[in-house]
Amino acid sequence: MQSFQEIIFKLKQYWAERGCIIQEPYDVEVGAGTMCPETFLRVLGPAPYRVAYVQPSRRPADGRYGDNPNRLFKHSQFQVILKPSPDDIIELYLGSLEAIGIDLKQHDIKFEEDNWEAPTLGAWGVGWQVMLDGLEISQFTYFQQCGGMDLDLVPAELTYGLERLTAFLQFRDSVYDIEWAKGVTYGDVRYRDELQYSVYNFEVADIKTLWKLFDLHEGEAARLLKAYDPKSPEKKRFPLLPTYDHVLKCSNLFNTLDARGAISVTERVGVIQRVRKMAVGVAQAWVNQTQEVAE
């Protein structure tokens, strides 16, 4: 039986052999691997790129105090970006499943339409959810727009839900029972995270403080974006990546406030717009900044 970490090792190995840089998780909290700069910013512009990484993804509203066998506040996505997408991308993807021990002649694979849209990122794409014996194990997306801009090279994004994939391969009904490493369960490693973050996100988080933090991060991002001068000869020094970190902070605070029930529906649309404005601002400046560097 392969452990959780062995499956990760094999996926990293497989994609490394196919030209991917193996990154480590981004060190600012995100809701999905797509939001990491390695995806959100790297898919922009004309430079080809291939990268794979595990990204712990926080969804405050999905926390269940560690009680629900299938739902997690923080799950681990294995994220692959191939930019541009090669013609045999689906074959490569299926090969990765075989690399982790799934004999596809003995299992049922279906590609069911599932288009992806992230309003806070001004991003969307078309693709599928990939079903293995009735279980959704991956999202497959051809990005079309990011930061409100058409993409020069259409990337393919592959996302594997590592916990459910492992539970499937290990025949476990609860993610907490999967073997992380020999003799160590997922529950041993992560149960306390699930319980404590659920308590914090649903019960304890101080709404006023979170709003204050949101405003502070938004203010800093806005200050920086305003200072970016596309004509400046010094613009490649400009700290767009740190600006984007503040956008990510806002996004996570928004999700936490939402889980806490602190955002009324009328406010909701407005807050999404605020985050989107910052994200799109960074994306546009990023394209501009890389263009200049290329010259």
Added chain:
Amino acid sequence: MSLPFLLEIGTEEIPDWMIRNALEDLRAQFVKLGIAHESVRVDATPRRLVLRGSGLPERQADSVERVQGPSKSAPAQAVEGFARKQGVTQGDLAVETTPKGEYYVFHKRVAGRAIKDIMAAALPGIVLGIYFPKTMYWVKGGPRFIRPIRWIVALLGEETVPFELGGVRSGNLSSGHRRLGAREVVVTCADFEERLRDHCVILSADERRQRILSGLSGAKVDAALLETLVYLTEYPTAIEGTFDPAFLELPAEVLVTVMRSHQRYFSVEDAEGNLLPQFVAVMNIGADPEGFVRRGNERVLRARFADARFFWDSDQKKKLADRRADLGSVTFQAKLGSYRDKAKRMKVLVKELGGKASAVRAADLCKCDLTTEVVKEFTELQGVVGGLYARAQGEKADVWQAIYDHYKPVSMEDSIPRNKAGRLVALADKLDTLRGCFRVGLIPTGSKDPFALRRAAQGVVKILVEGKMELPLLTLLEGNAELIEFFEDRVRTYFKDVRGFRYDEVNAAMAAGWSNLVDLESRLVRIQALRESPDFEPLAASFKRIRNILEQAKFEGATGFREDLLEEEPEKELYSEYLSIAGQPIENVISVLRPKVDLFFDKVLVNAPNQEVRQNRLKLLFELRREFSKVADFSEIVTTS
């Protein structure tokens, strides 16, 4: 020579629900090309759109083009120049008489183009012209299609029809099943379908459908799910699985929704219609000898059901009635407030419609399930879940059933809510949405109807008619002219398209009023029966004549009628007939009325020279029309003679 033709567009997986329309589009575009053929058929799997034709010619027929040269009287040099330009000598030219005189002409033979060349030029446009609701690009500046095109087979007889799309060149290489077949499969027009079968692709949707059906045995055949699976697979095989009978404690509605909508399984029932702890899944491979696929699907279903039970149990901790305040934070529509606001309006409206305590209670609770975990997870169960919770929480049968049914009818084929309270709540829900949206300007245009207002209005019409509810519809529309016009169309559509009345009957009956739809329906039934009478059409024609006369005279009915001004016998007869039959149903009097009217128009000149007499005759006609237009305005009937 007669040739077969094969076109296969190989793609990545096309969304199942788009495939049939795409095929019809492909066929239509091919036919529009105007190339002679004996037959054409289209087929598809998720990964290929295929068009096959037979009996195509190799070339178009040759034709002759007439090129006119200089006048016969032109200098010899000019004639010689013309001949040289055509690549012939003067002896090959003819002289023809035209309206402008005699001219040299050359009859140029134009060889018919090779069909292969015509196809090569036309096929890229045909393929990219197939309509899909949402397309993508995969190379910037390249073509847009539903998913990337990965291979193209285009053969006319033995030869490739050469063209290129998005960097893919056409050829004779197809592709087999993703895991069971070869990546490259050489095909010809003749062996295409068999070669695909060798590589585990069943091209015919009918055959895939039969394969699935043959594995369904006891399962309930859900037609929509079956079609989805037919176009989600290239080599479908049904397998049976089971689940823990303990899950049968959950309502069948929830279990079936999980199986059908989320897992695409067929559910299985016993002879009495009780759900059994079994399902049938359809996989895209031929067999499951080790049982991997069955066990995998069973495990997934177990997790799904466990989720549903978790949500169901946690929802029970808070009663529907205690969720009313929570609706304040669920937006109905930005300008129309929350669902709490909507529920309050619905309560008032239900009372106005004559609802009793149970209907008011149902209106009060019916939206509360929007805050439950089960509805957040399975939105298609809204209403149903509220009804089930209400039942579990001890609400009376007519209350929980009203909640359960209040989204009905969801289509023109769907039934209306089963009890009166449910009908009132459903009406209040839909009317509130319609009134509110029209008030704030959210009015459907063309194909855009994001709030499904057409469906809501159709639902109102259907409930009022089929529930025999004699409510004043126009009053309920609050005098909003746009909303009234919108409803007028829905009422017309319902009686015409759903109920099958003729359009002129509907126009005639509606012209006599349509606020009470139950009354409208009974009048339509009467008109339909009246139409059988030999007097009907002639009388309808006379009423049209009366209408025209009154319109031309701009007669508004103002003057008083004076019997002493009646001069001629036919008008006196008509008047006395009118007096004796007024107030009686038209069915009883049509046969006596018609001859009198005919005679009147035969013998009497309405536009008499004497002003008073003329006005009096107009008044007689006006009253006659008013009296007998209570069922319908018969002048709207389209007569055959």
